[in-house]
Amino acid sequence: MSSSTQERSSWSGKWAFILAGAASAVGLGNMWRFPYLAAKYGGGTFILTYLILVFTFGVTLLLLECALGRRTGLSAIGAFRHFGKKFAFIGVLASAVPFIIAPYYSIIGGWVTKYTFAYLMNGPAALADDGKFFTSFISSPVESFVWMAVFMIVVFIIVGLGVDGGIERANLVMMPALIVMAIALVVYIISMPGAMSGVAYYLIPDVAKFSPELFVSALGQMFYSLSLAMGIMITYGSYLDKKSSLPHSVANIGMFDLGVSILAGLMIVPAAFVAMGSGEAVAAKSGPSLMFITLPKVFESMGPQVATVIGFLFFLLVAFAAITSAISLIETMTSIIMDGKGYSRKKAFTITCVFTFVMGIFINLGFNGLSFFQPLGKGSTILDLFDFVSNSVLMPIVAVLTLVFVGWIVKPKTLIDEIEVSAPFKLQAAWSVMVKYIAPVxxxxxxxxxxxxQFGVFKF
Structure with missing residues (x-):
């Protein structure tokens, strides 16, 4: 018996797994991409489309990956190799994703951590300067690396304490705190004069805005938000006991993800209405510019004292979301090395930390020392390249291969039997059709x- 088998971790129960899965799913994408997409694509129309996709396509893939992990008791490479060595390459591709994402995700996590403290140390006015503060910070040859390291150290400490002693306890604190802070911010923001116009803009469906572009955007957001096709849910499923209901668990993970996404929009869109008189500011911005340039200006318009509190709480909330997602990436990488090399958890974890830190330094150089290297065209960075390769190329390829593998090679019945170990699976026929035909398309x-x-053929 290898040391990795001897030391394999497990969740203390079903809700520990649900919280961990939700913590992995709830990340930066919920905070800076969902509100922008909802504002751009007809508010409630986008939300309704997203909801339907989460509880059909999204839950289908979540259930597949969790069942695959629990059936084999292994992370991605081992899970696919379990059915034959020739299938291990699917696990290798899936396993590459967290190794690509974790370093650059930690860089952005460092930005969020910096802003959390900057609201207390620098004040809201310093951050609301049309991006000068942000640009000067990320291009700094020292400061940006220091805050990346601070973020990584927090994540490393939590994962280093183990699944039950570190990850479960951190999720038990951070996930409820994240939701409480989000609700408190929503209540405050929607009580401001003029905010209800933003709420209406955000929640009331504009059916005229439904389009293929809306559908594809909702589909992409859902796919990337739920931690699919990156080995995480296979790893987390491998830690789950046989008594826990998989369909119930993954439905709850989907609900957490949807709920936090909607709350994020209820914070950001009405706040933009109050400050700028329309939701167009949100609809026109996404990603880092929305989070680090537009929102500080919105907060600053609320007055210095209010802006300090709101800005600090908002970025603390986002930091918690970033930390919980980064935890799942680091844990998955550790598990992959343990299963693949037979190393002890301690040795695998050490390798994971060193790799993430070194790669983080390299990617971060793209904003200063290596800024001349623009791999995807003018203005692009090394981070953009890593994001494109992982999100736009590898993850969809892994998802298609996984669906073909389960749908046509080992057959859905193999995983249906695993799902039914804990509870009857009434939707097995619909699930099989989704896995075999609809989801791959x-x-x-x-x-x-x-x-x-990315190459200008379509615009999203």
Whole structure:
């Protein structure tokens, strides 16, 4: 018996798994991408489309990956190799994703951590300067690296304490705190004069805005938000006992992800209405510029004392979301090395930390020392390249291969039997159809659309 088998971790129960899965799913994408997309694509129309996709396509893939992990008791490479060595390559591709994402995700996590403290140390006015503060910080040859390291150290300490002693306890504190802070911020923001116009803009469906572009955007957001096709849910499923109901658990993970996404929009869109008189500011911005340039200006318009509190709480909330997602990436990488090399957890974890830190330094150089290297065209960075390769190329390929593998090679019945170990699976026929026919087509649509968008063929 290898040391990795001897030391394999497990969740203390079903809710520990649900919280961990939700913590992995709830990340930066919920905070800076969902509100922008909802504002751009007809508010409630986008939310309704997203909801339907989460509880059909999204839950289908979540259930597949969790069942695959629990059936084999292994992380991605081992889980696919379990059915034959020739299938291990699917696990290798899936396993590459967290190794690509974790370093650059930690860089952005460092930005969020910096802003959390900056609201207390520098004040809201210093951050609301049309991006000068942000640009000077990320291009700094010292400061940006220091805050990346601070973020990584927090994540490393939590994962280093183990699944039950570190990850479960951190999720038990951070996930409820994140939700409480989000609700408190929503209540405050929507009580401000003029905010209800933003709420209406955000929640009331504008059916005229439904389009293929809306559908593809909702599909892509759902796919990337739920931690699919990156080995995480296979790893987390491998820690789950046989008594826990998989369909119930993954439905709860989907609900957490949807709920936090909607709350994020209820914070950001009405706040933009109050400050700027319309939701167009949100609809026109996404990603880092929305989070680090537009929102500080919105907060600053609330007055210095209010802006300090709101800005600090908002970025603390986002920091918690970033930390919980980074935890799942580091844990998955550790588990992959343990299962693949037979190393002890301590040795695998050490390798994971060193790799993440070194790669983080390299990617971060793209904003200063290596800024001349623009791999995807003018203005692009090394981080953009890593994000494109992982999100737009590898993840859809892994998802298609996984769906073909389960749908046509080992057959859905193999995983249906695993799912039914804990509870009857009434939707098995619909799930099988989704796995075999519908989901592969939808993933191919995501890949074509997002790769095409990168090269200017489509615009999203």
């Amino acid at each position: 939808l993933v191919i649509v995501i890949m074509v659309a997002y790769v095409g968008a």
